[in-house]
Each structure stands twice: as C-alpha cells, then as structure tokens.
Amino acid sequence: MSAVLRTVNRVLIGLVGLVLLAVGGSVLAVGLGLNPPSWWIHDAGDDVLLSDAERTRWQDAGWWWPTVIAALALVVLLTLWWLTAVLRRRRLTEVRVNTGDGEGALLRGRALESVLTSEAAQLDGVQRAHAHLTGRPDAPQTRVHLQLEPHVDPGTTLNYLTTDALAHARDSAGLKSLPAEVRLTGVKHKAERVS
C-alpha cells in the first residue's frame, strides 16, 4: 500500500470522525440543556434537528439543486476512487534490471517473489515464508512474512534473511537497494519439557 494512500486513509477517516463528533456532540450538548451561542444552528432543547424552513431555504434559488447534485456527484466519485484504491492489491508485475551495458531487461515480479519466498523458507528456523513485491519497476520494495519455528532466535533469523535471501535477490536483480519490510510470527506449539 503506497504511502500516499496510507495518508489519505488516515486524513479522510479523521475528517469523517471530526464531522461526526462535531454534529453528534453539539446535538448532544444542546439537547442536554447547554445554551448554544446565538449564531449556532440550534437554539435550545426544544428546537428540531432540521426544520422545513431550514431545509427549503434555498430551494427556489436557481443555483441550489445543481450545486447539491454536483457536490453529491463529487462525493460519489471521490469515495468510489478511495474504495477501489483501498480494495486493489498492488502487485509489482515487472522489475527493471540494469544489466550494466546501457541496455535494460525486465524481470517478472512473480519470479523474483517466488525466488525470495523459497530462499527465505529454506533459512534455518523458518517454517513458512511469503514475499510480496511492491513499489515501482525501477525501485521495487518487498514485504516478507516469516513464520518461525520453535527454538530459534528471531534476531538471528532476521540477520540470515537480510544477508542471504534479501541480499541475493537484490544482487541478482542488479538493484542498488531493495527496501524490505519483514514481519515475523511464530508457529503455535505446546511447551515441551526438556528431558
């Protein structure tokens, strides 16, 4: 998931939260007997949420309905974009390999992923591994998920991963760097007595 989308997610969630909190909180406060300032939309506890007069205030103005429809259409389009961006799983299909002679080659992302996965799975103390490429073709990044076997030191395993699997993948694809995000989980198992 790209850094932009992460920010967008948080900003939009925060905005929706702010609106909900402001509306809900103000209605709650006024409804429970707080005296609002005179310019506020609600006067006192016996005021209604949205009176007919308030709702139809601008209805006769020529700009009202086009504006409402345009605003709603904008919201629909933006949320549609947001939803598809959130749902879509970005996968890097190709990695541009610098062959060093001025020409380039394209490496299939899946190939690099499967090599990384199998190399990581072969490391000492790793039961299962999964690698996933993200980023751009000329600057790929990877996310690796490792499931650790019992009786290994996670720090040691991470070091093996860094120096073996990740270094191999980076070097064999001729990349200057391969930023990686690694998650380590354990395999659930029973505690064993040492006999």
Add this chain to the structure above:
Amino acid sequence: MSEPQGSEGTTQRLPVIERAAEPDQRDQAASAAAYGPPPVLEGDAGGERRFWSARRIPAGIVALLLLLVAGVFLYDIAAVRANRPAMHWRRELARQLAERPLDDTWVLVGAGVAAALGLWLILLATTPGLRAVLPMRRTHPDVRAGLHRDAAAMVLRDRAMEVAGVQSVRVRTRRAKAEVRAVSHFRELDDVRADLDATLAEAIRGLGLARPPALSVHVVRTTRKG
C-alpha cells in the same frame, strides 16, 4: 540460488560499481551462511519507529458507507429533478428531522452514538495501531522488521522451559514489559529465579528488538507433588 552456502559463487556477476558499493555485505553473507552463532548486531538502535497500520479496513468501511449514502441521495434527488416523486424514506426523513426536538430520547441516543463513533474514528486516524508488532533493531538500513508479540512470548517460554526446575511457564509480553510466571517443582526457588533471569535476559537479547522489554520474573512452588 537455492544454496545459501554458495553465496559467493552462485549469484550472477554484477556490475563492478554495485559490488564495490557493498563489500561488507558480501562478507556478512559468507559468515552468516556458515550458520555460526548469531552475529553481534551493531547497536545504533533505540529510536526505531513503530509500525503504522494502513487502516485498510476502517477506510474501506467508511468509503463504502459514504459512497452508499451519497449515491442514494444523488439518485433520489436526480429522480425528483426528473419529475418523479421522492422516495418514501426521504420524505419520512425530512418529516422526522423537522418534528423531533433535540431533547427527544432517540435524538440524544443517535447524537451520542455519532459522537462516540466520531471519537473512535479520530482515534483510529491518529494512533499507529499494530500494537502486537514490536519493532526490531535494524541490522541493515533497508530492512525494517517487526516481531509479533505472541511469537516473542513463545520464544521466551521455550527458553524458560529449558531451565532446570521449571515445570510450567506462562509468558505475557506487552509493549514494554515481559511478564514471566513460572511454576517450579524442584530446586531452590532463588536458584531457579536466578537461572531464569539469566536465561531470559539472553533470550530477550536474541529477540533483536529495538526496545527490549523489561523483564519481570515470578516463580512459585508447585502445590502438588511433581
């Protein structure tokens, strides 16, 4: 590629620039491939940042709800503009909004729910989340790693079980603290505790966490005869 031992020879030849750029990396690969003791990791750690969740699921739900609400309103308003009658729910909504006073119970309940939901969304937007993932110390500038809390607890439990005199162990890892409760069935409790302290301190170092949790060890005698 599949032989980790042959890391010097198996990878394809590279442009000279890149090999020169990372000579120490190759050496490390060779030494690590021998599967010796864990290499001493450089200690520039401490300030490793937490993992921030992408907040996919809340974002998806909020987006979907907004889309549905805006879409239905858009459809109905456009239909009314095209001289069709408004849908029943919209007339009902307008009537309810115009009739219910603010101190009506249901309005207050709705407002309370909306405010609480808003607060929760703000909390989601501003906190990192992923509390279960403990950031690990960087061993390489490009690699960011996180260890799951349960995995850390399991490693500590396995190490604690290796101490003589320990019958059973329960480990709880929190963000800053590892709580170990052991039940011992033989040996002096103080000896067991001292051994546990030493073993677990070593194990915590082996976790490779950026902020190693503080260790608290409790040992009790088993009540039944083992």
